[in-house]
Amino acid sequence: MKRTMVSMLTILVSTASFAQTQNIRGRVNDEQGENVPYAFLVDVDHKKATYSDSTGVFNMEVQPNSKILVLAGGHKDYTFMPDQQKNYNIVLQGKNEAVVGGKFNTSITNNFDTFSTHAGALNTQAGNISVTNHQDATQGSRYLYDKWVHGYVISTADSIVQNTHYLFNYDKISGNLMLNKDNNTILQIDGNSFKSFVLFDKQVINHVFVKVPAITPQRYVEVITDGPKYKIYKDVATKFHKADFSTNGIASTGNNYDEYIDQDFYYVVKDGGQPVKLVLKKKALKEAFSADVDKLNKFMSAAGSSDIDEIYLKQLGEAMNR
Known part of the structure; x- marks a missing residue:
């Protein structure tokens, strides 16, 4: 695929609706039937986007009224509106044509240069x-x-x-x-x-x-769950530890290598309040979600003896927001 001139896409989006979403999947190919890896698929009205993988396969959550724009260097832009169909075969044609002020209120600019x-x-x-x-x-x-x-x-x-x-x-x-x-x-x-x-x-x-200054003013935190009642975040604090190996010929201390050490911290924010640090233990989670103890107990009962890790925390947050 011939590399085209680097361009910048800015997609203006409206406030996301809360309609029932559906999952669509499919594959992005070119006219010769070859996979198009890392094509960018964006819901131009709901500020949601994803990429196809290295084989051109994609999965995406969409709204019933979504308009999906597919972009890949060296190809013309492609648009479609998902219906009840679950699987889509997207075929990209020709060379990419930059159209300013297009059908779905898109424009090709150099917006990163404004940062x-x-x-x-x-x-x-x-x-x-x-x-x-x-x-x-x-x-x-x-x-x-x-x-x-x-x-x-x-x-x-x-x-x-x-x-x-x-x-x-x-x-x-x-x-x-x-x-x-x-x-x-x-x-x-x-x-x-x-x-x-x-x-x-x-x-x-x-x-x-996202930035949550109440958690850390210096770093961005990762969104684990983003719901109407509970939001769960992950803060990764990384420290650099320089090599400090020493020996007197009998005993040795320290390491003979430099090391970056990560420490993960989790926080929950309820109803726009202040962040509360989460410890990944059942007792601590019961305290953090004490306002919805029945819903919490139902989730924990269904989860059984599952390890309390980040996946567990994500599923818990989703359950507590239903």
Whole structure:
């Protein structure tokens, strides 16, 4: 697929409705029947988006009145409106044509250039992030992912800003969103330039990050559950521990490698109140959700002896918001 001129998409969106959603899935192909990996699919009216995976397969939650725009470098834009059909075969044609002020109130601009940015002190090699001069000896990383990933940003104007040729990462120590424009130009985006961002891991699972100053003013926190009554967040605190190995020939202490150490903290916010730290133990969860103890007991009874981990917490939050 021939690489086209890098362009920027800003998609203006309206307030999301609360209509019943449905899950659609399918595959994105080109005219020759080849898979189109990492095509960007966006619901232009409800501020929801996803990517196809490395084989062109996608899954997406949509509203009954959604209009889906499909974007991939080197192809014309494609739009469709989901109906009762569950599986879709999307065929992209031709070369990408930038149309300003299109059918679904879209425009092609350079909106990332309007964000406050500065060059980051990163080097890249084969798409991987080099984080230290002693990379082979370093344990862990200051970055969320070991490779650049796809994603998009929600601007302060509540618009989705995305470019199919730009990749992202998140610096867990500085709290900066990193933008990789061409493997030579690495930028840090000023957090005051946008509201939130979404990154997709190698399984193309989306991770939403927002600022919650009451939890931490320096970093973004990941949204585990976002519901009308309860919101659950994850804060990853990363510290750098420099090599401190020493020996007197008889006894040894410390490590002979630099290390980035992550510590995860979870918080629940009820009805827009103050964050309350969550400990992943049944007794602590019962205290945190004491206002809905019957609903909590019902969930715990159904979950049985399942490990109380992040997946458990996500399912709990979804159950408590029903």
